[in-house]
Amino acid sequence: MRFMVIVKATPESEKEGALPDAQGLLEMGKFNEELIRAGIVLAMDGLHPSSKGARVKFSGNSRTVIDGPFTEAKELIAGFWLWQVKSLEEAIEWVKRCPNPHASDSEIEIRQVFEMEDFAPILSEEQIQHKVAKRAQLPNQTANQ
Amino acid sequence: MRFMVIVKSTPEAEKEGALPDPELMLEMGKYNEELSKAGVLLALDGLHPSSKGARVKFSGKNRTVIDGPFTEAKELIAGFSILQVNSLEEAIEWVKRAPNCNPAGDSEVEIRQVFEMEDFAPILSEEQIQHKVAKRAELPNQTANK
Amino acid sequence: MSATDPHHATQQATDQALHRTIEAVWRIESARVIAGLTRLTRDVGLAEDLAQEALLAALEQWPRSGVPDNPAAWLTATAKHRAIDLFRRNAVARRKHEELARELEALEQTSPDLDSTLDNTISDDLLRLVFIACHPILPADSRAALTLRLLGGLTTDEIARAFLTPEPTIAQRIVRAKRTLADKHIPFEIPRGPELAARLSSVLEVIYLIFNEGYSATTGDDLMRPALCEDALRLGRILAELTPTEPEVHGLVALMEIQASRTRARITSTGEPVLLFDQNRAQWDQLLIHRGLTAIERAHKINAVRGPYLLQAEIAACHARARTPSETDWPRIVILYTELAQITPSPVIELNRAVAVSMAQGPQAGLTLVDALASEPSLARYHLLPSVRADLLYKLGRRPEARSDFVRAAALTLNTRERDLLLARAASCETDPINS
Numbered sequence: 001m002r003f004m005v006i007v008k009a010t011p012e013s014e015k016e017g018a019l020p021d022a023q024g025l026l027e028m029g030k031f032n033e034e035l036i037r038a039g040i041v042l043a044m045d046g047l048h049p050s051s052k053g054a055r056v057k058f059s060g061n062s063r064t065v066i067d068g069p070f071t072e073a074k075e076l077i078a079g080f081w082l083w084q085v086k087s088l089e090e091a092i093e094w095v096k097r098c099p100n101p102h103a104s105d106s107e108i109e110i111r112q113v114f115e116m117e118d119f120a121p122i123l124s125e126e127q128i129q130h131k132v133a134k135r136a137q138l139p140n141q142t143a144n145q
Numbered sequence: 146m147r148f149m150v151i152v153k154s155t156p157e158a159e160k161e162g163a164l165p166d167p168e169l170m171l172e173m174g175k176y177n178e179e180l181s182k183a184g185v186l187l188a189l190d191g192l193h194p195s196s197k198g199a200r201v202k203f204s205g206k207n208r209t210v211i212d213g214p215f216t217e218a219k220e221l222i223a224g225f226s227i228l229q230v231n232s233l234e235e236a237i238e239w240v241k242r243a244p245n246c247n248p249a250g251d252s253e254v255e256i257r258q259v260f261e262m263e264d265f266a267p268i269l270s271e272e273q274i275q276h277k278v279a280k281r282a283e284l285p286n287q288t289a290n291k
Numbered sequence: 292m293s294a295t296d297p298h299h300a301t302q303q304a305t306d307q308a309l310h311r312t313i314e315a316v317w318r319i320e321s322a323r324v325i326a327g328l329t330r331l332t333r334d335v336g337l338a339e340d341l342a343q344e345a346l347l348a349a350l351e352q353w354p355r356s357g358v359p360d361n362p363a364a365w366l367t368a369t370a371k372h373r374a375i376d377l378f379r380r381n382a383v384a385r386r387k388h389e390e391l392a393r394e395l396e397a398l399e400q401t402s403p404d405l406d407s408t409l410d411n412t413i414s415d416d417l418l419r420l421v422f423i424a425c426h427p428i429l430p431a432d433s434r435a436a437l438t439l440r441l442l443g444g445l446t447t448d449e450i451a452r453a454f455l456t457p458e459p460t461i462a463q464r465i466v467r468a469k470r471t472l473a474d475k476h477i478p479f480e481i482p483r484g485p486e487l488a489a490r491l492s493s494v495l496e497v498i499y500l501i502f503n504e505g506y507s508a509t510t511g512d513d514l515m516r517p518a519l520c521e522d523a524l525r526l527g528r529i530l531a532e533l534t535p536t537e538p539e540v541h542g543l544v545a546l547m548e549i550q551a552s553r554t555r556a557r558i559t560s561t562g563e564p565v566l567l568f569d570q571n572r573a574q575w576d577q578l579l580i581h582r583g584l585t586a587i588e589r590a591h592k593i594n595a596v597r598g599p600y601l602l603q604a605e606i607a608a609c610h611a612r613a614r615t616p617s618e619t620d621w622p623r624i625v626i627l628y629t630e631l632a633q634i635t636p637s638p639v640i641e642l643n644r645a646v647a648v649s650m651a652q653g654p655q656a657g658l659t660l661v662d663a664l665a666s667e668p669s670l671a672r673y674h675l676l677p678s679v680r681a682d683l684l685y686k687l688g689r690r691p692e693a694r695s696d697f698v699r700a701a702a703l704t705l706n707t708r709e710r711d712l713l714l715a716r717a718a719s720c721e722t723d724p725i726n727s
Contacts, residue, residue: 004222004225006222019267020268022268025269026273037414037529037533038319038525038529039524039525039526039527039529040525040528042578042582043188043227043578045149046259048257048259050255050257052233053233053256054237054256055254055256056237056240056256057251058245058246058251058252058253058254059250060245061245063241065237072220077149077222077257079260082188084524085315086318086518086521087314088197088198088311089311089314089315090314090318090319092199092210092312093312093316093319094319095208098203100203100204105202105203105204107203108201108203109195109198109199109200111197111222112192112198113190113191114191114192118164118193174573178573181577182614187577187578188577188578188581189577
């Protein structure tokens with residue numbers, strides 16, 4: 001099973017131009033190496049503060065762009081891993097071994113990733129083919145380049 | 146530059162055992178194929194509702210585990226992708242072309258820039274950065290900046 | 292308290308959650324615990340038994356005391372106490388006093404806290420455990436079962452379900468394997484010098500065997516089976532970190548990553564296999580492909596002659612890089628198969644090479660190579676030989692000959708769907724216009 005392990009942001013990590021604390025970074029680096037040695041890491045990345053980001057709001061067909069920064073640090077992501085483990089409990093055990101990602105109190109969220117097999121109830125081969133064929137018939141369907 | 150594109154969740158997506166709408170999935174699939182053909186898509190995944198997840202709170206040496214589900218759907222992530230593009234503006238343009246994840250209503254996508262090891266120059270020595278870069282380059286587990 | 296009592300239900304749920312947590316802890320820590328115990332007792336069979344006893348103790352005590360902060364240390368300490376008890380009880384029957392005294396002293400003096408040991412020692416012990424579990428003196432399926440048990444943390448039942456074998460058979464296999472290792476006094480060490488290549492090859496063979504067992508799983512199979520691919524990948528990735536300067540290890544990992552990237556596209560919703568060229572490439576997992584390509588790059592940085600796993604990985608990478616079948620770099624695949632055929636010559640590799648040559652240079656060039664395999668005894672009942680030949684003849688407009696080879700191939704295959712496809716192609720030889 002795959003899990004996305006999400007490090008939530010804090011007001012400190014969200015400060016403009018904020019860089020992680022060097023000591024913390026190196027400690028986390030050691031933990032990452034342990035995870036890698038255990039063969040479970042698929043990907044991992046840290047994110048710049050939201051001042052370097054944006055949000056796009058979708059409403060029907062309209063798109064509205066809002067520049068960062070955004071408030072409510074604990075809603076924001078500071079970084080993530082993608083892990084391959086046997087169970088949620090295994091992911092939790094590894095997270096418990098993680099050094100505190102921030103200097104202050106913080107939170108890590110663990111979420112299971114969808115695999116294609118999970119969509120078996122709704123995506124039969126036939127249904128897909130049927131829908132694709134239907135769409136191809138529509139006069140104002142934009143052609144796939 | 147790499148950007149993480151984060152699709153925020155909705156109450157519908159958070160429902161226990163919820164699966165995406167098949168029609169939306171197909172539209173998304175086509176869109177993702179475009180991203181792929183343009184060479185900008187590095188990775189993407191959808192997430193199960195938070196009822197299948199957990200949170201771990203860190204306070205000093207303490208770790209507290211809280212089982213999902215969690216409230217406030219719009220705080221939660223439903224999925225993400227990683228794009229390789231030249232600027233935030235380019236990432237925004239690609240995102241605007243995506244189908245609405247909540248076709249009947251509203252949805253939100255957040256775009257965040259990914260740290261590259263070189264960004265840590267102000268706080269790490271050249272040697273420490275090179276170590277990190279080398280470690281990451283060795284590791285077959287990384288969407289790498291090209 | 293009745294079974295439907297909400298308290299009871301909650302208690303059950305809590306117990307189940309704790310049980311899963313203990314399983315998770317076992318999965319994370321067991322290999323290291325067993326490796327450390329093997330170093331102390333110099334007997335991998337005994338080490339595993341002791342670790343299992345410690346697990347039983349954990350299952351008994353942790354529901355009351357909670358999961359300890361350092362579970363690995365708890366398990367190791369518990370196992371060592373058992374070991375000391377065991378030695379004391381068997382003292383007169385089994386060992387000389389001096390030997391016993393020395394061993395007890397060694398056990399009692401070693402710190403129970405594995406974390407206080409240098410990382411290197413733990414890594415070395417894990418590597419020693421890998422090599423001993425995969426020792427070539429054991430038959431391949433015993434090596435696989437023992438590896439999954441000692442390094443994968445799987446139970447005997449899980450291994451049995453994964454390999455579609457009765458549990459007692461697997462249990463016996465593991466018992467016999469441990470006995471062989473003890474009887475032959477197989478040392479707990481990392482092979483050196485010229486021995487290393489052969490021993491490493493034995494390890495890679497085991498990991499790939501496990502992967503292929505999982506890869507061959509079909510829909511409706513016990514989920515333990517496709518999970519074998521994940522287990523193999525994890526073992527491969529762990530090994531790559533333990534032996535980062537071995538290019539073939541990265542080669543094997545790359546091969547598995549890229550093959551695994553096709554999992555979603557390889558079978559239809561009804562469980563039928565889909566040929567590589569018919570697969571929906573949008574369903575190929577780009578993250579895994581990227582991982583595979585990076586592993587190949589990592590292997591290249593090590594200056595050495597390319598080995599068979601790396602070459603196979605590079606062939607898989609050629610397909611992975613092609614967004615559509617028409618973009619496949621066939622000339623490169625020809626070069627890779629030629630190199631592979633020189634290192635590990637085999638008729639099947641030669642046949643694959645012939646296919647690549649036909650794609651790169653035209654059907655006639657491929658046909659010449661295929662015809663050279665006509666009298667190859669090991670391919671006499673291999674349906675892909677006449678199937679490939681038929682396809683090349685078809686492309687050359689030699690329809691009647693193509694038809695008879697398609698029919699021959701259909702008769703040789705055991706897979707119903709494949710047979711139907713081949714018979715359909717045979718029929719099309721008569722109906723298709725000559726220029727199609």
